[in-house]
Amino acid sequence: NAGVTQTPKFQVLKTGQSMTLQCAQDMNHNSMYWYRQDPGMGLRLIYYSASEGTTDKGEVPNGYNVSRLNKREFSLRLESAAPSQTSVYFCASAYGTGPSNTEAFFGQGTRLTVV
Amino acid sequence: QKEVEQNSGPLSVPEGAIASLNCTYSDRGSQSFFWYRQYSGKSPELIMFIYSNGDKEDGRFTAQLNKASQYVSLLIRDSQPSDSATYLCAGPLTGGGNKLTFGTGTQLKVEL
Numbered sequence: 001n002a003g004v005t006q007t008p009k010f011q012v013l014k015t016g017q018s019m020t021l022q023c024a025q026d027m028n029h030n031s032m033y034w035y036r037q038d039p040g041m042g043l044r045l046i047y048y049s050a051s052e053g054t055t056d057k058g059e060v061p062n063g064y065n066v067s068r069l070n071k072r073e074f075s076l077r078l079e080s081a082a083p084s085q086t087s088v089y090f091c092a093s094a095y096g097t098g099p100s101n102t103e104a105f106f107g108q109g110t111r112l113t114v115v
Numbered sequence: 116q117k118e119v120e121q122n123s124g125p126l127s128v129p130e131g132a133i134a135s136l137n138c139t140y141s142d143r144g145s146q147s148f149f150w151y152r153q154y155s156g157k158s159p160e161l162i163m164f165i166y167s168n169g170d171k172e173d174g175r176f177t178a179q180l181n182k183a184s185q186y187v188s189l190l191i192r193d194s195q196p197s198d199s200a201t202y203l204c205a206g207p208l209t210g211g212g213n214k215l216t217f218g219t220g221t222q223l224k225v226e227l
Binding site: 031033035040041042043044045048050056058059090092094096103104105106107108109 | 117121123149157158159160161164203205208213214215216217218219220
């Protein structure tokens with residue numbers, strides 16, 4: 001049981017380049033999340049998906065797009081990377097219904113550097 | 116202002132002592148809260164969740180929720196060096212359904 005799997009683990013981009021971060025979960029969860037984590041800022045929600053085919057903006061969505069390809073997969077795309085997007089990105093999933101079922105399980109993270 | 120606020124610390128406690136971590140939130144309608152532990156360079160892992168007023172105990176950990184005062188706390192009894200980590204408080208984003216928002220985290224150091 002792999003849980004939440006993110007690829008890649010590390011990435012260096014040049015300013016203006018694009019890339020897609022991949023995330024897949026095998027826990028049959030409905031909800032999926034993308035967060036970024038920066039020193040002193042904690043985890044900030046970029047985008048959220050309550051179910052297949054639905055996505056919603058979080059706290060810091062500018063500069064990002066997402067796709068909920070199916071129930072398992074939720075990708076995050078940077079169309080034109082900027083140095084301000086240098087961060088550690090975490091994907092998470094949760095069953096999604098009921099007060100206790102928003103317990104989120106996290107992937108191992110992607111460390112992205114934009115130069 | 117973040118909807119969930121934590122003191123960044125570091126909070127230092129001696130081994131064997133009780134560590135008390137606190138979190139306040141702004142949305143009175145929030146129902147459930149989560150405490151995550153994150154070791155340096157690792158991903159967050161859930162320690163406890165609480166959605167009823169009062170205390171919830173699990174081993175050395177006790178979560179407390181006070182909806183009237185809008186705070187959540189985590190007590191760690193008999194603190195061990197292995198408890199040294201950043202502790203993140205999380206709750207629902209206002210108007211956001213199941214969207215989770217996190218505090219900035221409190222760094223805990225348990226000293227020998």
